[in-house]
Amino acid sequence: MPVTEGVNSVVHAIRILEQFKNGAGLSAGEISKLTGIPRATVYRLLKTLSLQQIVRQGDDKKYRLTLRLMELGNAALAIPSLQQTVYPFLVSLSDITGETGHFSVLDGYHVGYIAKKESPHPFRMLSYIGWRGPLxxxxxxxxxxxxxxxxxxDSVLDQKLHQYTSHTITDPDRLxxxxxxxxxxxxAIDDEELSEGLLCFSVPVFFEEKAIGSLSVSGPKQRLLQKTTDEFxxxxxxxxxxxxxxxxYGIK
Known part of the structure; x- marks a missing residue:
């Protein structure tokens, strides 16, 4: 392969990845229009990115980013590492509440947990960094x-919504x-919708007026009810x- 072709392929791949924002899916045709890269080239690069698990094609035939970029460079969202940035806040969150804190981002049709601080209690939410949960x-x-x-x-609501517990919202209109x-x-609140006895509260985290992730605290419902929702x-x-x-701003 000529050097110029290799360089152009890398540049094209980066331009393709730059088109994915806020978890939105894109078809090869849409990417071609946005970048001006020939559709055949886009298809070829998307196939390569899919094989490397950097993008994933959904049931709607559109492509979305995965957390593979986080694994490759631990810097898919920000430099320095977003994980390193949020971790002290998760430690503080867990210290104050006594429960497990998570920081999550969109990962295709899932929520991807990229940072976590465990609760000191032996009975707590079972999860791990890299776990992908249902939206x-x-x-x-x-x-x-x-x-x-x-x-x-709309694309999420068009899919069959799996019922994990009797509390899971599976009706599209209700969701x-x-x-x-x-x-x-x-x-947002998860009131035993994923697991019986588990309660979770979540708020958005913004950067440049965009919600880039979610901060949440989770634990046994009986223990979390000792505080009010407003307190959490x-x-x-x-x-x-x-x-x-x-x-x-680099402010703690």
Missing amino acids: HATAAGKMLLSYSNSDFI RQEIENIRSSKY IEILNQKSEGITKKLM
């Missing part, structure tokens, strides 16, 4: 979904109303604002 059955997932564009929300409520209140949301919002200031 419709987690507080973090519903929060990220509420800040997504309408096309992406759409839930999304509207979350967008209005600016916080206030704590989460304080930590979320701290993360935003740290990302924008």
Whole structure:
């Protein structure tokens, strides 16, 4: 392969990756129009990126980014590492609440957990960094979904929504109303929707006026009910604002 072709391929691949924003899916044709790269070239590069698990094609035939970029460079969202930036805030969140704190981002049709601080209690939410959860059955997932564009929300609602517990929202109309409520209140709750006995609260984290992730706290419902919802949301919002200031200005 000539050197110039190799360089052009890398440049084209980077330009393709730059088109993915806010979890929105894109078809090869749409990417070709946005970048001016010939459709045949786009198809070839998307196939390569798919084989390397950097993008994933959904049931709607559109492509979305995965967390593979995080694995490759641990810097898919920000430099320095977003994980390193948010972790001190997760530690503080866990210290204050006594529960498990997570920072999550959209990963295709899932919520991807990229940073975590465990609760000191032996009975706590079982999760791990890199875990991909359902958007419709987690507080973090519903929060990220509420800040997504309408096309992406429609594509999620068009899919069969798996019922994890008797509390899981599987009716598209009800979930759409839930999304509207979350967008209005600016916080989301998972009340035993993913796992019986588990309660979770989540708020958005902004950077340059865009919701780039979700900050959440999770634990056994019986223990979390010792505080009010307002208390948890206030704590989460304080930590979320701290993360935003740290990302924008380097302020702790």
